[in-house]
Each structure stands twice: as structure tokens, then as C-alpha cells.
Amino acid sequence: MSKLIINKLKYTVITQDDGKYGATIPFKNGLNIIYGPNSVGKTSIITGIIYGLGAEKGLGIFKTIQNPFKPEFYNFIDGKTIKSSYLLLEISNGVETVTIFRYIKGGEVHLAAVKKCSADEFFKTEEVTKLIVSGEGVFSENGFQNFLFNFIGINQVELPTYDNKLSKLYFENILPLFFVEQRAGWSQIQARQVTRYNIKDVKKVAFEYIFGLDRFNLHLTEIKVKELEARLKKFKEELYQKEENLLIIANAEKSEEILIVNTNSIGKTSIYDYIRYLQEKYKAESEFINQLSSQNKEYEESNEKLRDSLKTLDYQFRKASEKVDKISIEIAGYESYIERINANKYKNKQLKKIKELSTDFNIKTCPVCEAKLQAQQDDECVLCHSELSKKISTPEQNLAFLEDEENTFKKVIKQRILDKLKILEQRNVIRDKIKEYESQLEHQTKTFAGKEFADLRKRILDADYTHKEMEKYSRIAQRWEDLKPLRRDITITDLELKKLNEEVSKYKQTVNDLNIINSITSYVKSNVTSLGLFKGNKALIESIKVDSNDNYTPYLDNYDIYNISSSSDNIRIILSYYLSLLQTSIKFKNVDSINFPNVLLLDEPKQQNLDNDSLIDCVSLIENILSDDAQVILTTYSELPSDRQKFEKHIIYEMKSKTDYLLKRLTE
Structure with a gap:
């Protein structure tokens, strides 16, 4: 079973005068709450986890020169210029523990160093592996994504693109199914999905892949069908245009792939018979002319x-x-x-x-x-x-x-x-x-x-005309023959398309797929009820569907699920959905094909109008579903001391005031 556990995150920032700032954030199994007011550094902890996993594209960062962190990590801190900064991210797959080192500033940011040790032991051991995080080669033998996929226990796959090529499914393509970023992430499910690799139906295939649906392979077939349909349409349009042009030039019509020309001399006939007629006529006229001319x-x-x-x-x-x-x-x-x-x-x-x-x-x-x-x-x-x-x-x-x-x-x-x-x-x-x-x-x-x-001149002109006609129709016939490879491509593509369509038509949703989709749907409905969505309207809640029609996200047949209530309801729908994914993964933990890593990163849902009561309900819901097999990391805050008491046992890191920033001066 795939698994990813975040054990520890350590930041170190070194200024020009060799001053050191940093922070150490330990994590545990179950619910981890990072607690503190706005703008003190809660999101920087989530950013560090994502950056340590080499998935900054999931934060909207696509260029190496762009830095996903706030200036106090790479520019100035306490008025001092920063010389270098880095992080250590300790992760586990349930069997093995490794620590990832990445520069934020002052080193090769496109590389990561990985050691089989804890974060505290990282600088005490010599053996280290440097891996490519960004640019060409991330899936090579020395590529970070190659390491990460193997470490978590998920297979690498290639998918068709819209430009008829193949692309790897990258880590940042599956990340949006267990990470909700603070700003755009709460606008819709998989809001931060990376589409720049041009993968066809990427949201749908990412879901099918991460939950190991049998339909994943069928979906690849359906994508191939779409590709062949587009290719066949292109071929047919090209053939039609070329044939139509020749039909107009030759004043002809088509019958069973043969040109039938309408002539003044012998009426309707195949172009090949007409060419033979012109050849014989020209030969006779030439012999007569030569006889007179001699x-x-x-x-x-x-x-x-x-x-x-x-x-x-x-x-x-x-x-x-x-x-x-x-x-x-x-x-x-x-x-x-x-x-x-x-x-x-x-x-x-x-x-x-x-x-x-x-x-x-x-x-x-x-x-x-x-x-x-x-x-x-x-x-x-x-x-x-x-x-x-x-x-x-x-x-x-x-x-x-x-x-x-x-x-x-x-x-x-x-x-x-x-x-x-x-x-x-x-x-x-x-x-x-x-x-x-x-x-x-x-x-x-x-x-x-x-x-x-x-009458010799007339004979000569007639012979010349016959010769021109003969050459004209010979060229048309040759151009018609030159279309044979295109017709053959159409025939082959059509046969291949029919074969794939037969495969698709024979498909019936497997028991495995039905169980997983039904489980997610059931958990979504249960979570929506627990979070008080739709004011407890049971009929509406029971109408919620989750299937491939809408990229496996919740929807209603008769309403737009995101526009029938308040903006905070949208957040509760999204929370209900992501929790249902975790619940289903835990439920089917013995199904080897599931690639969901049993971790959720939820960055400050309260920033998007979620009220305190709904947040408390959400925490209670997470408490009831979590086991030792899963981990949820949630950043949040409430001004009410009574709310903090309800969260207290899950708070693993707290910034207590608006000036209690994440990065603090370190003493040797």
C-alpha cells in the first residue's frame, strides 16, 4: 500500500553576519494542527513540505528563479541580508525513513540531497544522494520524482497528451488530490492541478490512477479512441478536399474510388478508359500528320x-x-x-x-x-x-x-x-x-x-489539343492514385477505432471500481451531513453523485452544487470530499492498487469564510475517522480561547501572537 508520512520539517536561515534563524516542526500520525494568527508563518510550514517534496509546481511555481517562500527566507530578516537558507524534510513510508535537503537560497535549488536518516542526524552522516528536482531528468535514474514514486510505493505511468505524444504523470498531478492550497485551492476540487504537461483529461486520470481504478486502463483506451477519432476526421477532411478538387478539375464523379469523367467525345467513362482513348486518338492523328508532312x-x-x-x-x-x-x-x-x-x-x-x-x-x-x-x-x-x-x-x-x-x-x-x-x-x-x-x-x-x-494546320492543332487533354487527365489520374496511402490510412485507422470501440462497449464497471466510487459517495454524503451542509436537507444530500461525468467530484443533476448555498458551504463540500478520499483509502487499505498516500494537507480553510462552528465540526469529523494509518496536517486559528481548548490535543506547533513569527533567532 502507498504511504507518505511527514515526520519533521526544519528551517535554517543564515545571514551575512553568520546569524542563524530557524524553526523545527515535528509531526505525528493522526491530526496535526498548526495554530496561530494570520501572517505569522503557518502557510510557510505547508510550503516547506511541498517544496521538500519537489512539488512547488503545485503552488503555481513553474520557473526556477521564482521562489515560493516569503522574503524572510531568502532576502532579509530582522533587517539583515540573508546569505543562505535551506530546509530538511524528514519523511517515512511506514518502513523506511529518509531526510530531504533542499536549498532555498545560496545553493543549487534544482537539486535535492537525500539521506537514509532522521533530520537530526542528517549532518552527522557522510553518505548522500543528489537528485534532480526540476528541469530535465526528474524521472531519470538520478531524478527526484523517480526516487519519490519508488519511496511512496506508486508506479510511474505515461499518458497521452493533446499533441499526440506521451507524458509522465508527475507528482504535482496527483498532489491536488491530497493537498488544498490556501488561496486558489478552496475554489474548486483539484484547483491547483498542473495542466502544462498537456495530459488529456488530467483531473480524471489522476483520480483513477491514485485510487487504482480498473477504469484507468479503460480511460486510456477512451483517450486513444478520441485521438483516433480526431485523426480519422483529419484524414477524411484532407481526402475530401483533395478528391473534390480533382473532381472539379476533371468534371468527374466518384464511383467505388474510381473517377468517372463526363466527356464530349465518348460520354461517361472511367478516367483510365478515357486516357487510353486519347492515347490511341493522338497516335492515329500523329501518324496521319507525319505521313502528310513527309x-x-x-x-x-x-x-x-x-x-x-x-x-x-x-x-x-x-x-x-x-x-x-x-x-x-x-x-x-x-x-x-x-x-x-x-x-x-x-x-x-x-x-x-x-x-x-x-x-x-x-x-x-x-x-x-x-x-x-x-x-x-x-x-x-x-x-x-x-x-x-x-x-x-x-x-x-x-x-x-x-x-x-x-x-x-x-x-x-x-x-x-x-x-x-x-x-x-x-x-x-x-x-x-x-x-x-x-x-x-x-x-x-x-x-x-x-x-x-x-487542313494540315487544323489537324496539328487537333493533335496538340488531344495531347494536352491526354497529359491533363494523366496528371489527374496520377494525383488520384497518389491518394491511395491516405485512403489506406483511413481504412487502418477506422479498423483500429472500431476495435477499440468494441473494447469500450464491452466494458462494465468492475466490482472494485463500484466499491471505491460508492464508498467515496457515501462518505461525502455522511460528511456533508456532519458539517451541516444544505441545512440538513436529506433529499438534496442523497441526490449527491460522484462519478466520471464530472471528474469524480460531487455534483447534483438538477443544481449547480456550488451555487445553491453560501460560500462557506463550498468549503464544506470540498472538505467533505477530501476527507472522503482519505476515509475510502483507509477503508480499502488492503487493496494494493490504491495509490492514495493516506495524507491530507489542508491549508487554512477559515481564510475562505469557513465559520468557527464548521471548523470545530470538521476537526471532530477528522478525529472520528483517523487511525494510525493516516495523517492530516491542518493550519488554522480562532480568536476564542474556548475553540483552542477543543483543538489543544492536536496542536503540534503554535505561534501565539501576531509577532510570534515562525523563524526565530537560534543560539549555538
Whole structure:
């Protein structure tokens, strides 16, 4: 069974004058309450646990340069500059104990050092293993997540992503199922789920994974089905577009993957039969022309030369026309861009007027940041008090840039228009030559061939047309044949999709899955009742569902469960749910597939409008469900001494006043 126990957290902060500050927080099995007023450091204890587990992404920290701690851990403390700081986190899996060392400042924050010892013995032993906490390699042999998964006793898995790749399920993906962060965490279940790995349906698969549902493997199949459906749709759309284009070009229709063309000469026929017909016709016409042409050698040679020249000129004419079209499109693009430039110029002129109005109307404060305008320096924004080095350019600078860019594009347009005119002129020359050669060919036919060759030119033109038709339909046929691999991909994908759909359709929720989901649902209802949610409306409470339809979170068919009562009720729903996960994990402790680590980290639910009575009910509920197999760490506070008495036996660390801060001066 998977298990994670937090034994101890130790902070050490060293200042430039070698002064030492720190704190030691011991934990135990069962309920651990960290007690104290706001802003004394309760959340810093939770942050230390998460940071020690290499899961700061679960706090919203994604860059190494970002520090999840407050400034007194890495900047200044008591007015003194901090030279270095680190933490020691002692954890256990029920069998083995290790201590994790991580720098907060002054060392390699992307690494962690791990020793098989207690936190108190860490610096007394030599053997240490350095592991990669962030960046590439966290799941490598020297990766911290590789160590942590093995230590807790959970398997590493790879899941499909939205970009059709595979990604590991990271620790920060399962963390939101047993950690509720103080700010965003109480807004919804799994609020701090990390989606940056692009894992498909990550909330759903994280739940199925951590509770070892048999549906986890089915869900992977369903994800694969979605992937294949998307791929099949893409293939079919691509095939349809390409086929439609060829059908239009060939004036054809499709019948059983064969092109049926509609011709003037032989009517409807397959494209291959039509190509054979054109080949035979061209061969017969060519033989007839050659027979007539051989009677006059001079005519034959001149005629052949002119025909070749006409083909070349026709090709050149078409290419010139294509260039003209491309340049026209290019010019249209530049003109469109100039229109956007003019729109931007208008906006910047308006901004310039706003800037001038700040003087005309004697505006004394910036409407954005409310800073006093007269206190601005040359290196600050006139309106929003931002540093120019971090601000976009001024309206005047933008106008100058846009004017310059507009002039540049106008010059380019002018040049491209000249280029277009040159090509048009070249095309006209080619057209004139075509006419000249056609006239010459006609003259030669009449002059050299006599009456018996009067129709030779027509025959030649017919033969040329036949040849062009033959080449055209041969190209279309080849392009149609080139679609075979795409059709084959569609067939293979379709077969694979049908096979996977059959697997999904045969699935019936297993007894194991039903037992776990029913247990969570039952505990949610019981906890909701204990916490006084919905004013004891039994019918409403019994209507609560937990299943895959809403990522295995509580919901109602007829109402939005989070909008039918007060904001404090939302917190009680979330508390009820997370406690139900722990209760279910304890209940099924002998099921090896469950990966829930039997620990809950709940950071100050009272910050989110939870009243004292509900907090007391929550603590009572935790008291009744906890055993030696589980641990709950809760940060909270109440101004009432009577409330403290109710919590007292569970308080493992207390900060007694608003000036009793977590970090204290240490003496040697």
C-alpha cells in the first residue's frame, strides 16, 4: 500500500553576519494542527513540505528563479541580508525513513540531497544522494520524482497528451488530490492541478490512477479512441478536399474510388478508359500528320520547329501569367498591411491626444495606477507610472515607426507594381510571338503544302489539343492514385477505432471500481451531513453523485452544487470530499492498487469564510475517522480561547501572537 508520512520539517536561515534563524516542526500520525494568527508563518510550514517534496509546481511555481517562500527566507530578516537558507524534510513510508535537503537560497535549488536518516542526524552522516528536482531528468535514474514514486510505493505511468505524444504523470498531478492550497485551492476540487504537461483529461486520470481504478486502463483506451477519432476526421477532411478538387478539375464523379469523367467525345467513362482513348486518338492523328508532312521535307522541318516554338511560348505565357497573379496577391497583402498600419496610426494619435488632455484637464493622478503624475520622472510613464525600460514605446515613437513602416511598404508596392508591368510587357511580347508563329504556320501550310495540305494546320492543332487533354487527365489520374496511402490510412485507422470501440462497449464497471466510487459517495454524503451542509436537507444530500461525468467530484443533476448555498458551504463540500478520499483509502487499505498516500494537507480553510462552528465540526469529523494509518496536517486559528481548548490535543506547533513569527533567532 502507498504511504507518505511527514515526520519533521526544519528551517535554517543564515545571514551575512553568520546569524542563524530557524524553526523545527515535528509531526505525528493522526491530526496535526498548526495554530496561530494570520501572517505569522503557518502557510510557510505547508510550503516547506511541498517544496521538500519537489512539488512547488503545485503552488503555481513553474520557473526556477521564482521562489515560493516569503522574503524572510531568502532576502532579509530582522533587517539583515540573508546569505543562505535551506530546509530538511524528514519523511517515512511506514518502513523506511529518509531526510530531504533542499536549498532555498545560496545553493543549487534544482537539486535535492537525500539521506537514509532522521533530520537530526542528517549532518552527522557522510553518505548522500543528489537528485534532480526540476528541469530535465526528474524521472531519470538520478531524478527526484523517480526516487519519490519508488519511496511512496506508486508506479510511474505515461499518458497521452493533446499533441499526440506521451507524458509522465508527475507528482504535482496527483498532489491536488491530497493537498488544498490556501488561496486558489478552496475554489474548486483539484484547483491547483498542473495542466502544462498537456495530459488529456488530467483531473480524471489522476483520480483513477491514485485510487487504482480498473477504469484507468479503460480511460486510456477512451483517450486513444478520441485521438483516433480526431485523426480519422483529419484524414477524411484532407481526402475530401483533395478528391473534390480533382473532381472539379476533371468534371468527374466518384464511383467505388474510381473517377468517372463526363466527356464530349465518348460520354461517361472511367478516367483510365478515357486516357487510353486519347492515347490511341493522338497516335492515329500523329501518324496521319507525319505521313502528310513527309511529302514536303522543308515543310516538315519548318512545321516541327514552329510547333515546338509554339509549345515553348505557350508555357512561357502561362508562367508569366502565374507571376502576374502572384505579384497581384503580394501587392494586395501589402495594401492590407498598410490599412492596419493606418488603423494603428489612428489609435496612437488618439493616445497622443489623451496624453495632451492630461495637461489640459489638469489630471493629477494616473487613471490606471493612481500614481501622482507630477511625481513622475523622465524614466517613467506619463500616464501609468511604469518604467520606460519595461513599457512599450510612446504614441509618438509608435507614430514615427508606423510612418516609416508605411513608407517602406509603399516603396515595396511601387517596386512590385513596376515588376508586374515588366512581366505584363514580357507576356504581351510572348502573345505577339504566338500570333506571329501561328500566322506563319498557317502561311506555310498554304504556301508549301498546297491544297492537299490545306487542313494540315487544323489537324496539328487537333493533335496538340488531344495531347494536352491526354497529359491533363494523366496528371489527374496520377494525383488520384497518389491518394491511395491516405485512403489506406483511413481504412487502418477506422479498423483500429472500431476495435477499440468494441473494447469500450464491452466494458462494465468492475466490482472494485463500484466499491471505491460508492464508498467515496457515501462518505461525502455522511460528511456533508456532519458539517451541516444544505441545512440538513436529506433529499438534496442523497441526490449527491460522484462519478466520471464530472471528474469524480460531487455534483447534483438538477443544481449547480456550488451555487445553491453560501460560500462557506463550498468549503464544506470540498472538505467533505477530501476527507472522503482519505476515509475510502483507509477503508480499502488492503487493496494494493490504491495509490492514495493516506495524507491530507489542508491549508487554512477559515481564510475562505469557513465559520468557527464548521471548523470545530470538521476537526471532530477528522478525529472520528483517523487511525494510525493516516495523517492530516491542518493550519488554522480562532480568536476564542474556548475553540483552542477543543483543538489543544492536536496542536503540534503554535505561534501565539501576531509577532510570534515562525523563524526565530537560534543560539549555538
